[in-house]
Amino acid sequence: MTPAARHFPNSEVSGAQTLFDKLWRAHEITRRSDGVSLLWVDRHLVHEGSHHAFAQLAARGIDLAEPHLTYAVVDHYAPTRNRENIADADIKRMIETLEKNAKKHGLKLFGLRDPNQGIVHVLGPEQGLTLPGLTVNCGDSHTSTHGAFGALAFGIGATEVAHVMATQTIWQSRPKTMRITVSGALGAAVSAKDIALHWIALLGADGARGHAIEYAGAAVRALSMEGRMTLCNLSIEGGARLGLIAPDTTTFAYLQGRPYAPQGHDWARALDDWARLPSDPDATFDREVEIDAASIAPTLTWGTSPEEALPITATLPDPAGLDPNRAARARDALDYMGLTPGRPLAGTPVDQVFIGSCTNGRIEDLRLAAAVIKGRRAKVPGLVAPGSALVKAQAEAEGLDRIFSEAGLEWVAAGCSMCVGMNGDLVDPGKRCASSTNRNFKGRQGRGARTHLMSPAMVAAAAVTGTLCDVRPLLEGCA
Amino acid sequence: MTGWTHHRGLAVGLPRESIDTDQLIPARFMSVPRVQGYGPYLLHDMRRTEGGTLRADFPLNRHPTASVLVTRRNFGSGSSREAAVYALVDAGIRAVIAPTFGDIFSGNAVNNGLLPLTLPSAAVDALLTTLGTDTTEVAIDLAQGHLRLGPHLYEFALPEVWREKLLNGWDDIDLTVSRAEAIATFRAGRKMAAPWVWPNH
Ligand code: SF4
Numbered sequence: 001m002t003p004a005a006r007h008f009p010n011s012e013v014s015g016a017q018t019l020f021d022k023l024w025r026a027h028e029i030t031r032r033s034d035g036v037s038l039l040w041v042d043r044h045l046v047h048e049g050s051h052h053a054f055a056q057l058a059a060r061g062i063d064l065a066e067p068h069l070t071y072a073v074v075d076h077y078a079p080t081r082n083r084e085n086i087a088d089a090d091i092k093r094m095i096e097t098l099e100k101n102a103k104k105h106g107l108k109l110f111g112l113r114d115p116n117q118g119i120v121h122v123l124g125p126e127q128g129l130t131l132p133g134l135t136v137n138c139g140d141s142h143t144s145t146h147g148a149f150g151a152l153a154f155g156i157g158a159t160e161v162a163h164v165m166a167t168q169t170i171w172q173s174r175p176k177t178m179r180i181t182v183s184g185a186l187g188a189a190v191s192a193k194d195i196a197l198h199w200i201a202l203l204g205a206d207g208a209r210g211h212a213i214e215y216a217g218a219a220v221r222a223l224s225m226e227g228r229m230t231l232c233n234l235s236i237e238g239g240a241r242l243g244l245i246a247p248d249t250t251t252f253a254y255l256q257g258r259p260y261a262p263q264g265h266d267w268a269r270a271l272d273d274w275a276r277l278p279s280d281p282d283a284t285f286d287r288e289v290e291i292d293a294a295s296i297a298p299t300l301t302w303g304t305s306p307e308e309a310l311p312i313t314a315t316l317p318d319p320a321g322l323d324p325n326r327a328a329r330a331r332d333a334l335d336y337m338g339l340t341p342g343r344p345l346a347g348t349p350v351d352q353v354f355i356g357s358c359t360n361g362r363i364e365d366l367r368l369a370a371a372v373i374k375g376r377r378a379k380v381p382g383l384v385a386p387g388s389a390l391v392k393a394q395a396e397a398e399g400l401d402r403i404f405s406e407a408g409l410e411w412v413a414a415g416c417s418m419c420v421g422m423n424g425d426l427v428d429p430g431k432r433c434a435s436s437t438n439r440n441f442k443g444r445q446g447r448g449a450r451t452h453l454m455s456p457a458m459v460a461a462a463a464v465t466g467t468l469c470d471v472r473p474l475l476e477g478c479a
Numbered sequence: 480m481t482g483w484t485h486h487r488g489l490a491v492g493l494p495r496e497s498i499d500t501d502q503l504i505p506a507r508f509m510s511v512p513r514v515q516g517y518g519p520y521l522l523h524d525m526r527r528t529e530g531g532t533l534r535a536d537f538p539l540n541r542h543p544t545a546s547v548l549v550t551r552r553n554f555g556s557g558s559s560r561e562a563a564v565y566a567l568v569d570a571g572i573r574a575v576i577a578p579t580f581g582d583i584f585s586g587n588a589v590n591n592g593l594l595p596l597t598l599p600s601a602a603v604d605a606l607l608t609t610l611g612t613d614t615t616e617v618a619i620d621l622a623q624g625h626l627r628l629g630p631h632l633y634e635f636a637l638p639e640v641w642r643e644k645l646l647n648g649w650d651d652i653d654l655t656v657s658r659a660e661a662i663a664t665f666r667a668g669r670k671m672a673a674p675w676v677w678p679n680h
Contacts, residue, residue, distance in 0.1 A: 029658070029661050131675070157583055168666075206553045209581075266675045267675075270673070305553075439501065442501070442524070443505050
């Protein structure tokens, strides 16, 4: 009998279940009268920003319930250059605080000098800490990334981080379920990033609010783990609580042999377990959205919310034709972004580019960007920050770093870098940046910075042309 | 944290959509220890010019004593940064009224005694019209679920646990510790069913 069935004899045990239902049921310890559930947390990932939670714990004089299920990672403040001499006192203190807290509580720390260091959402999967069937929490909204493995993974706030530390559990109201089916095949140079920006533009930045999304369909099945992580990563930008993709042979092949993945007899048992996770064929969802992959063009944002995205072939909206609320918002966004209503998006000059982040800082992303850049020169400056030290080493083994450097882009050490600028990698006020990241909020990459979100291939195209442009013609003739 | 039942104060309108957590507190202030107070960083880049002086025409600058914000859809969207809630609370804000909120933001708000009050768009529009660029007296009764703002009276229902947490200033850790036995039983079962959850077990 499953734990849920043991605690809730009246709950429906038989009947078709979705992947989400199965995960929820397997982690539900108890349920309050108001329907809010206490869930067991299998993995807790903490980073420099978790200092508030450590402070709350210290103030109450309590220890971590499960230090062996808690992993500490330096990423948000990680300097991407000159790590030996951190000049900024605040950055140094943030990193040292995490180091001290990890030591005090006996946590495994992936510190600045660890050969496996990286962005928490790149590192977790890479180390095999992220597995199908687990619950994964982190005080970071892009924890949804880990759902690509069929894990129930969601971001939490600092008070909740303290709660997980103290109890290894989290109170959650059960989200509704939503399935986004992307059928057919993606066109050339169209990627998971484009699927995500496409659906968020379609449904809105709060379009999936209160929902757990399961991504399905042939185009999703065909994605690599890297692509699946990109898709789940961006779930939160459409307002969803979390994103999920059913584990399959692609998932298992990625995980086998990773340092923290089960081995031997455990691996065989785990595979058995994981094979039962996919949604039952006749399971139903609260909402269904269907998208034809062939209808998705390379997509990028023009405004200051991820929902303000358009195909590269489109023209900018004209507030004159919108309802008053939308018009005010669009006018404000166009004004902040320094764009003219009604003009084509393509051809807009950019000042710089950034390739990296937990959305698109993995090896496959760097390969795609390098394929566009190879043999060309960047017309604008730019930064390439791999998502982890392992990605960096792999890219260097493949010679990708030289392709970027020879094109005139800067190749730096792993971390969140210019995605959020906490480590000092900022976009200057008024500068336009083509970026492979996940948030185009005002000031996200620095005060007054103008961010256009797009796939790494599209960022590479912007680098070599100095403008927002369609990557597809550039790739024609490339191997 | 102390709970609250009634609140009387001044409401101010911030008629914008999707005020996200990066707006609520820019990332560069997040390394500051909480004891220093996050109030000065609330909506920092919206409220101030590049030189750092307060913009005279920004609603919260015109009415710095306001304790209730009325705003448009998708407030607090974006990240899990609880510092966004700290900035609001430390600036004296007790409630934010909007048609929709970011999910993680709402949970964080309740954990810090800040009420995220959802009203239909039409109601929010009416409140914003009443407020204009001025403030209006507002009274919130958490126990009854009543909101009075100028001539408007609305009823609202909160999830029961949110209401209890706000009323009592309760903390989840206290609530959970009382379930220690159920947690221990679950843990034992989990370890049997999926030993690989504990790496190198
Ligand atoms: S890369 Fe960006 S979005 Fe991802 S964890 Fe780091 S700061 Fe957050």
